[in-house]
Amino acid sequence: MRTVILVCLLAVAALARPEKEYYTDKYDNIDLDEILDNRRLLIPYIKCSLDQGKCSADGREMKSHIRDAMETECSKCTKKQKKNTRKILRHLIIHEKDFWEQLKAKYDPTAKYYPTYEHAVEIDDKAFFGEA
Template sequence: MKIIVLNIFILVLLYWSEGFPAPTYTTKYDNVNLDEVLASERLLTGYVNCLLDQGPCTPDGKELKQNLPDAIANDCRSCTERQREGADKVMHHIIDNRPDDWDKLEQKYKSDGSYKKQYLENKIMKSKVEGEKEQSQENEDADENDK
């Protein structure tokens, strides 16, 4: 009996410590062309309206809407790498190009705003680094011209 209890305890510890791989969301819709969706106001508006309960959902929109609360709550733990990359791409686009929609989505899905804050901080840091690289290159070019 002690062995059974010990085995169950070990299994629970493995599960909690992520010793078992986390189940992932379906990959059935991973081949949706995100660039095409983001380039089309009509398509993107359809997905946003679906997520906000303001319009009908395509099958992949329904799947996204169903999984979004869990993905937000668990930092996309059940996402595949491709899904994480796609989610980042879409969220960056919406933050940059449709901030009103982003605000509505954050309110609906009770996001604390931390993703947007982190993204914008990283964007500022990246632009600073790029600016420093450009300045450094200009200084090197000026030094070479002085010789």
């Protein structure tokens, strides 16, 4: 009888544990390549992130998670969000160096996190996200 009760309690405890929390995937289907390939589309997102311009709804959503995602290595990101984040970082580091420097100054002034992300430009997705 005790074993049955113990098993029931363990089952209830397992069911009561919350599922892993993720950022919303509401904006995961935007055409990221179109934005990255067109500075007219890209710059408003960057300026939003830097508090230098207005933010669209998806820009506000993205901005609200930058610090947390950076500090937790995107632990609440879906696989697609991780891949897109890496694509964005790679683009900024290679093609938008001035804005990358401003973003680093704003979100990582002590240089605690950005070296990891700059290293991301040099390695493949699987190695960067610990899937190798």
